[in-house]
Amino acid sequence: MEVSLDNNDRPAQQVNPLMVFAQTIQKAFTWVNWFFTLSKIDRFNAGIDTSGEGRDE
Numbered sequence: 544m545e546v547s548l549d550n551n552d553r554p555a556q557q558v559n560p561l562m563v564f565a566q567t568i569q570k571a572f573t574w575v576n577w578f579f580t581l582s583k584i585d586r587f588n589a590g591i592d593t594s595g596e597g598r599d600e
Contacts, residue, residue: 586593 581589581591583593
């Protein structure tokens with residue numbers, strides 16, 4: 544039995560509005576977070592030690 548795609552009126556992939564909204568919010572938070580992310584050189588210049596040496600467990 545052969546199945547024809549012409550008989551199927553539903554699209555192959557349906558858009559979920561909640562996922563579209565969630566991805567938009569996630570992109571916005573990622574963009575805002577980019578302003579507050581420090582590089583390794585920025586942390587070194589600010590005197591922030593993230594090497595982990597000498598930390599007590």
